[in-house]
Structure formats: C-alpha cells, structure tokens
Amino acid sequence: MSSVLRVEGGHPLSGTITVRGAKNFVPKAMVASLLGSQPSRLDNVPLIRDVDVVSDLLGAHGVQVSFDQAAGSMTLDPRNVQRARRSDIDALGGASRIPILFCGPLLHQLGEAFIPELGGCNIGGRPIDFHLETLRKFGANVEKREDGVHITKPSGGLHGAIVELPFPSVGATEQTLLTAVRAEGSTTLRGAAVEPEIMDLINVLQKMGAIISVDTDRTIRIEGVDSLTGYTHRALPDRIEAASWGAAALATHGDITVLGAHQPDMTTFLNIFRKVGGAFDIDEDGIRFFHPGGDLKPAALETAVHPGFMTDWQQPLVVALTQAKGLSIVHETVYEKRFGFTKALVKMGANIQLYRECLGATPCRFGQRNFFHSAVISGPTPLMAADIEVPDLRGGFSHLIAALAAKGTSTVSGVDVISRGYEHFLSKLGQLDARVAYVDGATSR
Numbered sequence: 001m002s003s004v005l006r007v008e009g010g011h012p013l014s015g016t017i018t019v020r021g022a023k024n025f026v027p028k029a030m031v032a033s034l035l036g037s038q039p040s041r042l043d044n045v046p047l048i049r050d051v052d053v054v055s056d057l058l059g060a061h062g063v064q065v066s067f068d069q070a071a072g073s074m075t076l077d078p079r080n081v082q083r084a085r086r087s088d089i090d091a092l093g094g095a096s097r098i099p100i101l102f103c104g105p106l107l108h109q110l111g112e113a114f115i116p117e118l119g120g121c122n123i124g125g126r127p128i129d130f131h132l133e134t135l136r137k138f139g140a141n142v143e144k145r146e147d148g149v150h151i152t153k154p155s156g157g158l159h160g161a162i163v164e165l166p167f168p169s170v171g172a173t174e175q176t177l178l179t180a181v182r183a184e185g186s187t188t189l190r191g192a193a194v195e196p197e198i199m200d201l202i203n204v205l206q207k208m209g210a211i212i213s214v215d216t217d218r219t220i221r222i223e224g225v226d227s228l229t230g231y232t233h234r235a236l237p238d239r240i241e242a243a244s245w246g247a248a249a250l251a252t253h254g255d256i257t258v259l260g261a262h263q264p265d266m267t268t269f270l271n272i273f274r275k276v277g278g279a280f281d282i283d284e285d286g287i288r289f290f291h292p293g294g295d296l297k298p299a300a301l302e303t304a305v306h307p308g309f310m311t312d313w314q315q316p317l318v319v320a321l322t323q324a325k326g327l328s329i330v331h332e333t334v335y336e337k338r339f340g341f342t343k344a345l346v347k348m349g350a351n352i353q354l355y356r357e358c359l360g361a362t363p364c365r366f367g368q369r370n371f372f373h374s375a376v377i378s379g380p381t382p383l384m385a386a387d388i389e390v391p392d393l394r395g396g397f398s399h400l401i402a403a404l405a406a407k408g409t410s411t412v413s414g415v416d417v418i419s420r421g422y423e424h425f426l427s428k429l430g431q432l433d434a435r436v437a438y439v440d441g442a443t444s445r
C-alpha cells in the first residue's frame, strides 16, 4: 500500500537517530543460515521489508525464524528444511532481488529449487546472467522460465569452479560464496566485489566452518567443506542509511547524530561530505553530521565499486549538491538508469542536466549505449515545494530530503517503498523535528 506524506519544508533536521544492521547484508546472512546443520543467531537486524520477504521465503522452506523486533535479534533454525509449496514461492514474486541467492543453499540442502521472478529498484536492467552462469559452472542445471528460475543439482553433486566476473557484481559474488562453501573441491572467484557487506558475509560463513581467503587483486578462494554449523553474529551497520541522513543534514542546514554509523565503512563518503562543506564528529557511538554554515562547495564525483564512492550514496547527496555554489558533476558507473529521481528535483527548481557521455575520470560500460548516466548540477537553486511521486528506494529518500529542504509544503506519494531500506523512517524524521504526517492516515513503520 503506498502512502502519501505531507512534508512541511524549510526546517533544519536536528537530533539523534540510530541505524541498525545493513539492508544489503542482513538478508544475505539470513540466507546463509540455510547452509548450516545447526540454528543461527543474527543480531542488529532492522525491521525492513527485505528482511520480511526473506523471513517468509525461509519459512516457506521449513526454516523456523523467530525475530525479537525490539531487540533486533533473530534466530534461524534450518534443521527441518524442506521443499516449499509453489504457491508460497509465487506469493513472493517481484518482492526483492534476494531470492536469487537461495539457489546454492537450496541445491546443497534439497537438490532442487524454484526461485520466483525477482523484484528490486528500477535503476537499470538488473540482469542475473552472472548468477546463472556461475551456477552452471558449479554443475547446476539451470532453467530460466517466465515466472522464475528452476534449478537442480547434478547426480554427482556441485563441484568447485573457476568464476571470472566481467564486473565486480555484489550479488554474483554472494551467489558464488553461498554455493562454493559446500561444493566438492575448491573455487576461485576472480573480479569479485569486496564491499564491507561482502566481507561481513565472509565473516558469517567462516564462523559456520567455511574456508575462504580474499587476495589483494579481488580474487576470492573457497575450499568446499562437507558441512557447516550455525553462527552467532552481529550485523555491520547500514552505511547507506547513515550517509543518507548525513546528506539530509547538509541539505536542510541541520545537525544529525547517527548512532551506530561506522567510519571505516564510510571513508570515501566522509571525504566528499567534508569537501562539499559538511562537517562531522566521530566517536565510538557513531557519527554526528552537520552543516557548519557558509556556502556548500560543488564536487566532481564518480561512483564506483568499493572502496570507491558508492552508487547508493549519490542520490541523497545530489540533493545537497543542488544547494552548492557552482557546477557539480556526477558520473554514475554502476547502474545505467539511476538519475530518474532528478526529474522531481528539477520540478522543485533544481538545475540538473543529464548526459549520455561519461563525464568522469574513466569511461564506463554505459558510455556508448545511450544511457543518461552523467549529471551536471548547477547551484545554488532554491527548492520549492511540489507534489512528487517516489520512483525507487534511494531516489525516494532523496525526494523526502528535497521536500524537507524546500520552501513550502510538499506531498510525497509512494513512500512505502522507503521502508524497504530505511527502518522506522517516519519516526526517525519525527525524532529530527521534521514536520511530516501521512495524508491518507495510513500507518507505516
């Protein structure tokens, strides 16, 4: 159900909020519990839609999931794993991209699986060719159908493979890890993603008994083992949510302390945040992001895989760049259609021009393919209130920030998609003195 928020803009966001476990790690650690012969416990789990979807899909396969939402503590017991009813699987079609990661664990546990068609934000083609290619290399029989993917394990079982990723895909790296850990023999993965969320998934698998090494050249080596136990693990914090609130502090001339934010995962963001004119204080509890006064400065930015500037950080920051004095350039190299959200900002008065060219240091995959994947932002431009429709998760949060920064009262519709990745975002806005309320009286987390 989509809800409409009324947002009274022009007031600085100020106060303290807490971020919990990373949206792009927690659901994957939940899937990893399937590989174990014993129950697992995961702490710092946020109450977000992707966690619900994976809980339901695990439950459909007989995994007992119990979640103490207030404590953020979840136990997962895979000892009665079984085939799911097709109707239960289909009910989760289109809800998330995570189900594709069930392939390896379900093949190891059951020898067969059916994965529903995937969801995920409309920010590009979101293909899964790397995933399917990788599963075939492990020996799986993979049949892509209209309504999902049907896979079966070969009679001799899954065997180690040599996987070379054309692009350091986070999902395909996770697919390889979750399949290789119990495959017969060793696996070499070249061109792997090495995001902090990937390293935390490796931590979880190692706790379960896996043998995984990461070389300096993005090569990950896995020695397959016969069985894995359960794990107890505290999820790393959500660096995308923390950065989103930091960008909100900048755009609204505010002062937001984000408890749980972890500096080592955010180094690149913090450098840009400071160069644009933001200020931050760091202590063992988290990071205080604030606008110290004075003009914001423009930036030339190129998104990249880790340790570069993360693609999910650019949307919230672009809102702050509309208030910087001069021309900023953002070259998006991870997704081909990630600037759709700028249409609403232009409607509110921002001056943003999109280009097909690679406007950055390095030509990327999208340069000659007609994708508007570079943006030039000219500021500062006052933002005026408007009626806006949320396009996707990160773009949606950027629309909220823009409405909070704009003069006047805006309505933001389709905000429910924001709860896919931002836990309790409405109550957090309340904790930051934001003047927002649902128009249709609908409730949401």
Ligand code: EPZ
Pocket: 023, 024, 025, 097, 098, 121, 124, 125, 126, 127, 128, 129, 130, 131, 132, 167, 168, 169, 170, 171, 172, 193, 240, 311, 312, 334, 335, 336, 393, 394, 421
């Ligand atoms: C994960 O998506 C995250 N989602 C994304 O966060 C994040 O932006 C992305 O990694 C990059 O860091 C989750 O973890 C749930 P990819 P994923 O595979 O795994 C191409 C958010 O808002 N590709 O690294 O789907 C693909 O087209 C979301 O939190 C293929 O060509 O991303 C893209 O250009 C958005 N074939 C690039 O790789 C494939 O089989 C990166 O995709 C797979 C990917």
